[in-house]
Every structure is written in C-alpha cells, then in structure tokens.
Amino acid sequence: MSLSKTAMSAxxxxxxxMDSPTNPMMISxxxxxxxxxxxxxxxxxLNERFLCFRRFRQRVIHEGExxxxxxxxxxxxxxxxxxxALPGEGDKTELQALTxxxxxxxxxxxxxxxxxxxxxxxxxxxxxxxxxxxxxxxGISLVRVLLSLTDKTPETKLSHIVSTAPPSQPETxxxxxxxxxxxxxxxQTALEQGRxxxxxxxxxxxYPIKMATTAGNIAMDVIKLGAARFxxxxxxxxxxxxxxxxxxxxxxxxxxxxxxxxxxxxxxNDVLLCAAAGALQRHFRETGEHIPxxxxxxxxxxxxRPLNQPIETLGNQFGLVLVCLPVEVNCPxxxxxxxxxxMNRLKRSYQAQVTYSxxxxxxxxxxxxxxxxLALLSNKASAVLTNVPxxxxxxxxxxxxxxxxxxxxxxxxxxxxxxxxxxxxGTVQFGITIDRAINADPNAVMGYFRDSFAELRDAALQRxxxxxxQTAS
Numbered sequence: 001m002s003l004s005k006t007a008m009s010a011x012x013x014x015x016x017x018m019d020s021p022t023n024p025m026m027i028s029x030x031x032x033x034x035x036x037x038x039x040x041x042x043x044x045x046l047n048e049r050f051l052c053f054r055r056f057r058q059r060v061i062h063e064g065e066x067x068x069x070x071x072x073x074x075x076x077x078x079x080x081x082x083x084x085a086l087p088g089e090g091d092k093t094e095l096q097a098l099t100x101x102x103x104x105x106x107x108x109x110x111x112x113x114x115x116x117x118x119x120x121x122x123x124x125x126x127x128x129x130x131x132x133x134x135x136x137x138x139g140i141s142l143v144r145v146l147l148s149l150t151d152k153t154p155e156t157k158l159s160h161i162v163s164t165a166p167p168s169q170p171e172t173x174x175x176x177x178x179x180x181x182x183x184x185x186x187x188q189t190a191l192e193q194g195r196x197x198x199x200x201x202x203x204x205x206x207y208p209i210k211m212a213t214t215a216g217n218i219a220m221d222v223i224k225l226g227a228a229r230f231x232x233x234x235x236x237x238x239x240x241x242x243x244x245x246x247x248x249x250x251x252x253x254x255x256x257x258x259x260x261x262x263x264x265x266x267x268x269n270d271v272l273l274c275a276a277a278g279a280l281q282r283h284f285r286e287t288g289e290h291i292p293x294x295x296x297x298x299x300x301x302x303x304x305r306p307l308n309q310p311i312e313t314l315g316n317q318f319g320l321v322l323v324c325l326p327v328e329v330n331c332p333x334x335x336x337x338x339x340x341x342x343m344n345r346l347k348r349s350y351q352a353q354v355t356y357s358x359x360x361x362x363x364x365x366x367x368x369x370x371x372x373x374l375a376l377l378s379n380k381a382s383a384v385l386t387n388v389p390x391x392x393x394x395x396x397x398x399x400x401x402x403x404x405x406x407x408x409x410x411x412x413x414x415x416x417x418x419x420x421x422x423x424x425x426g427t428v429q430f431g432i433t434i435d436r437a438i439n440a441d442p443n444a445v446m447g448y449f450r451d452s453f454a455e456l457r458d459a460a461l462q463r464x465x466x467x468x469x470q471t472a473s
Contacts, residue, residue, distance in 0.1 A: 005061065005068035008135070013067050016060065016135035018412050022240035022435070024106045025134040027142055028408045030099055030248075033125045033400035039118060041398040043077055046116075049149045051077070055136050055314050059112050072112055079111055085120040095122060096246050099129055103244040103408070103433060107133055125400060137314040139301060139409045143388055143422075145314075150395035150402065232292040234284070235439045236382045240416045245434050247442035248406045249450055251427035256457060263460040264333070266340045269387055271456065272421050272428065273343070274336040276385060277325035278452025279445055284327065286448075287439060295326045298419070299381040301409065322381055332456040333463075383417035384409060390424040406431040 008016070019025045051057055058069040086094040098119070107113045113133035119126055132142055231237060254268070261268045276298075284291045300323045324342050329335040386409050395402050406429055411418045416435030421428060430449050432442045 003070050003073060005070040008060070008067040008069055012135045016067065016133070018134075019106070022242040023411050023413070023415070024104070025410045025412070026103070026107060026131045027134055027139055027410065028099065028103050029128075029130040029146060030095070030406045031128045031130065031146075031397070031402055032122065032404040033127065033397065034403050035125045035400045036120070037118070037126055037398045037400045039081075039083060042118065043081065045149055045398050046077060046081075050145070053145065053314060056112055056114055060109065060135070075112065080114060081116045081118060083118045083120065086122065090121060091123070095119065095127060096248070099246040100244050100433075102129060102131060103246055104242060107131060125403070134410055139386055139388060139407065141314055143390065143407060147391060147395065150397045152393065152395060154396045154399045154401065231297060231380060231382050232294065234292060234296070234382065235287065235289055236280075236296070236417060237414070238416065238435075238437045238439070240414060240435045241437040243436040245436055245442050246408070246431070247446050248429065248431035249446035251404065251429050252450065252453060254423055254426050254428050257428055257453070260453075260457045260460045263463065264336055266336065270336060270340045270343055271453070272387060273323065273325065273385070274332070274339045274456055275449055275453040276419060277327050277335055277339060278332060278455065279448035280325060281327040282448040282452065283440055283445055286444065291328050293328050295324045295328055296382045297322045297324050297380060298383045298385040299415070300385050300387070323385070332452070332459045336456060379414070381415060383419055384411050384415055385419040385421070387421040388423075390422055392425065394425040405429060408433050
C-alpha cells in the first residue's frame with residue numbers, strides 16, 4: 001500500500017529550493033538549561049508535544065517538478081536525537097564552535113528535516129542544539145512550537161496532546177473530481193469576497209477609491225523593491241565559503257531597553273536596530289574599512305500570520321522588508337531618529353506582502369527563475385536580522401529551567417551574515433552567525449552591540465527633555 005502524500009505549498013517550496021552549499025536553509029536554536037535533563041523524559045516530551053505535529057514525522061519527496069510531504073515509513077525518534085559532550089573545557093567557546101560546525105552542515109534529506117543534539121554537562125546543566133529546515137515553518141511558528149514543549153513550572157505533568165490540525169486525506173475521485181472541487185472552492189471564495197465587498201461599500205461609499213489607492217500603493221512598492229539600489233561593496237559581502245561562525249552576547253536587561261525607548265519616544269525594536277547599526281559602524285572602524293555613506297540594508301522578516309492563528313498551523317507566512325541601518329551616522333541620537341523614521345515608513349508600506357507574493361510566485365515557477373530572482377534580491381541587503389518576542393517569564397523543559405535561548409534564521413542567496421534578537425524573561429538575547437570568508441569577528445561584534453546600546457542608553461537618559469533631532473542626510 002502506497003503512503004499518502006500532501007503537496008508542499010509554493011512558498012514552502014521556495015524555501016526548500018533556496019538550499020545551497022554556502023547557505024543551508026535551517027533555523028537553528030541553542031537552548032541552555034540550569035540542570036541536566038533526563039533523555040527518557042525529553043523523548044517523552046517530544047513524542048507528546050512535538051511529534052503531534054505530523055510535519056515532523058514526514059520527509060520531502062520529489063516526483064518530477066512536484067514536491068510532496070510524505071510520512072516517513074522508517075521514522076524513529078532516535079534518528080533525530082544525539083547525545084554528546086563538548087571537548088576540552090566544555091565552555092561557551094566550545095559550544096559556539098559546535099553550533100558553528102552544525103550550522104554549516106546540511107540536514108539528512110532522506111529523513112524528516114530536523115535534528116536535536118543534547119549536550120551533556122554544559123555550565124552545570126545541559127544545552128539543546130536544534131536544527132529545523134525552513135520549508136517546515138517560519139521562525140515565528142517554530143519558536144511557538146519549541147515553546148509549546150515547555151511548562152511554566154518545573155513539575156507540570158505530561159499529558160497526551162493531540163494536534164487539532166486535520167490529517168491529510170488521500171485524494172479520491174480522479175482529476176475530474178479535483179478540478180470540480182477547485183471550481184467549487186473558487187466559486188465559494190468569490191461569493192464570500194463579493195459579499196465582503198458589498199458590505200464594505202455599504203459602510204464606506206468611498207471604499208472602491210480606497211481599494212484602488214491601495215492597489216496603486218502595492219504596485220508602487222513592487223517598483224520600488226525592483227529599483228532599489230544594490231548594496232555598497234563592503235567586506236560584509238565577500239564571496240561565501242559555506243562555513244559558519246556563531247557567537248552570542250551576554251543578555252541585556254529588557255527593562256533598560258524599554259526605559260531607553262520611552263526616553264526617546266520610540267519602540268524597543270527601534271532601540272535594538274539602532275544598537276545593531278552602531279555595532280556594524282564600530283566593526284567598519286575597527287577593521288579600517290570605509291563606512292558606506294548611504295548606510296547598509298538588512299532584510300528583516302515581517303510576520304503576516306494572524307496572531308490568533310492556532311499553533312497547529314505550520315508553514316511560512318511572512319514577508320521580508322529591507323531596513324536601512326544608518327551606519328554612517330556618528331551621533332547615537334541622530335542614528336536612532338533615522339532608524340525610527342525608516343521603520344515608520346516601512347510600517348506604512350506593503351513591502352512584506354509584496355515579498356511574500358514573490359516567494360509564492362517563485363515557488364510555482366521553474367527553479368532557474370527563483371535562483372535568478374533570489375540573486376537579484378539578495379544583492380540588496382548585507383545581512384538578515386530577526387527580532388522575535390519570547391515568554392515574559394522563565395519556562396521549564398522536562399523539569400529544567402531555560403536560562404538562555406538563542407535562535408538564528410538562515411541567510412539566503414549570497415548574504416553571509418545573520419543577526420538575531422530574542423526577548424525572554426526580562427532579558428534581550430543577541431546572537432550572530434557570519435560566514436567564515438567575511439572579515440568579521442563574531443565575538444567582537446557582540447561586544448560592539450552591547451557598547452552601542454550602552455552609548456544610546458546613556459545619551460537618552462542624560463537628556464532632561466526629549467527634543468526633535470534632525471536626521472542625517
């Protein structure tokens with residue numbers, strides 16, 4: 001009997017096809033705990049709370065140009081969990097080296113695309129190094145899945161959790177049935193959209209004008225994205241080797257970040273992006289490299305998933321926006337104002353929806369079209385930067401307290417730097433992954449980030465009354 005299969009969505013297929021020897025499309029996480037975790041209890045937790053998502057039991061299969069999810073007939077959780085110990089001192093340096101090595105190594109495509117390394121005796125506790133392919137889900141969704149493994153207290157009892165997502169059913173009735181079903185679905189959608197349009201027209205007589213204006217704005221954002229300048233030539237955009245270097249900073253106080261944001265009448269995200277810009281400026285100065293006069297851009301994932309969408313819904317539902325970091329601006333307050341202006345402008349745009357639609361389009365077309373478009377878009381950013389909010393209180397996995405979490409999304413095309421910001425339990429975690437061919441020391445950049453934040457915080461708190469600051473040209 002043949003195994004049932006489910007067609008992969010066009011957007012997820014785009015991320016699958018982005019895999020390259022220099023940039024494996026994996027989302028990686030390092031979770032550090034205050035005490036060892038029982039392997040038996042960890043596997044039981046994964047069986048009940050992770051493997052209830054059917055996707056983690058499925059492998060990817062190709063049939064000509066089509067790509068499907070299919071249940072792995074030989075699935076065994078022991079193929080996906082390995083217990084190891086770090087060499088030497090077994091300290092942060094060794095953990096970063098292991099994370100770098102595994103982050104440079106592709107997943108086994110013969111099996112479901114995820115893997116966990118349990119690291120014994122790390123800093124008096126243990127650590128988990130988790131890798132999951134981007135085609136399974138986006139970063140926001142996977143963070144939610146990983147956090148669903150945890151509890152608010154150390155002794156919460158496990159209970160069997162069943163996914164409410166309906167199981168995929170084998171297609172029946174042949175091509176005529178499937179065609180008829182698509183027509184009916186399209187008709188239902190059209191009727192629903194027509195009803196919503198008429199309701200909107202009754203409530204707002206000028207709704208057609210607003211809709212036309214929105215369509216015009218979207219078209220303009222498509223043009224702007226295509227016409228955006230290529231990134232300036234800097235050492236951040238060297239040809240890639242495929243070998244990664246990973247580092248993370250000691251956590252910042254989230255309360256301090258928010259205090260700084262309030263003093264500047266901005267957001268915590270504005271503060272952290274400004275700190276990232278300052279860190280990269282310091283990198284340019286320390287390496288003696290010319291600082292680009294027009295700044296550099298980073299690609300920032302923008303969530304398009306409804307906040308109330310159930311966790312069972314995996315897949316990729318996000319777009320990318322290009323954020324300009326004013327690395328050429330010396331004054332931290334002026335740098336902040338320019339970051340704030342850039343972010344406010346992007347929030348009013350449709351760039352995220354445009355890039356999501358492009359990924360959907362590329363996933364439906366030939367591979368060569370996607371690679372050419374990807375090369376074009378990746379020439380318009382020097383790095384990828386993510387900022388994901390985590391739990392406000394500490395959480396526990398299999399009885400052990402999570403003390404420090406780090407997450408990284410992959411870089412696509414010829415982008416060789418990924419920066420990650422993650423808030424957790426009153427702290428802000430900052431991490432980076434850099435291709436080894438790029439002349440940048442990841443640990444040094446981590447120090448520059450903390451220094452840049454401290455400089456902005458001190459400048460903000462020294463002001464008696466916030467005043468408008470001219471942005472740099």
